[in-house]
Amino acid sequence: MPPAHRSTSRRRDAGPPRTGPGEKEVLLGFLDYLRASVIAKTHGVAEPQVRTPGVPSGTNLLGLVKHLTQVERHWLLGVPVADWQATFHPEPDESADDIVLAYRQTSALANEVVAACADPAAPGPRPGGRPGPGPSLRWTLTHLIEETGRHAGHADILRELIDGATGR
Numbered sequence: 330m331p332p333a334h335r336s337t338s339r340r341r342d343a344g345p346p347r348t349g350p351g352e353k354e355v356l357l358g359f360l361d362y363l364r365a366s367v368i369a370k371t372h373g374v375a376e377p378q379v380r381t382p383g384v385p386s387g388t389n390l391l392g393l394v395k396h397l398t399q400v401e402r403h404w405l406l407g408v409p410v411a412d413w414q415a416t417f418h419p420e421p422d423e424s425a426d427d428i429v430l431a432y433r434q435t436s437a438l439a440n441e442v443v444a445a446c447a448d449p450a451a452p453g454p455r456p457g458g459r460p461g462p463g464p465s466l467r468w469t470l471t472h473l474i475e476e477t478g479r480h481a482g483h484a485d486i487l488r489e490l491i492d493g494a495t496g497r
Contacts, residue, residue: 352449356470357440363477364436367394368429370484374491379425383487390487391428392417393480398432400476404469405439409457443470 348358371379371390380391399416402408410416419428442454443466452462453469463469488494 352467353443353446353470356449356467356474357443360470360474360477361436361440363474363481364397364432366481367397367477367484368432370481370488371425371429373494374425374488376425378491380419383490388417388483388487389419390484390491391419391423391425393484393487394428394432395419395423397477397480398428398435401432401435401439401473403456404463404473405442405454406435407454407456407463 346358346362348355371394374390380389382389395418396413396416399408399410399413403410446453446466449467449470450465453464453466455461455463464472485495
């Protein structure tokens with residue numbers, strides 16, 4: 330069912346990010362670009378639409394941001410996740426500002442982990458706090474780009490369903 334109020338906001342998508350020449354700079358540049366894209370999709374969306382499911386699976390804008398926060402905490406900060414499905418569901422007492430702030434703070438900490446790693450081929454943090462070496466930082470960043478890009482696409486569709494806004 331189309332929303333009662335549809336925006337005519339049709340912005341052009343931003344081109345790929347400009348990055349430095351190094352491998353970590355390129356990977357982190359694309360990840361930061363996608364992070365900003367996901368966050369931008371929440372701007373200007375009021376309650377309750379920002380947390381209202383837009384598709385039968387229950388996917389909603391805030392849930393995507395909350396999930397991506399947990400993904401980065403898991404893969405780059407080593408925080409265990411007991412229930413991945415629960416990461417898609419914001420709690421009633423979690424505000425949009427709080428969820429976006431948590432994502433920004435997690436991303437900043439994750440970027441510090443990346444900056445501290447001299448070799449992208451070296452093992453990164455072990456996901457979920459398990460013992461032993463984790464996958465390479467290169468693999469982890471590539472996975473986070475894939476995961477964030479996938480959910481940025483979901484956020485694009487959800488935002489268009491909410492008010493017709495398109496573009497980055």
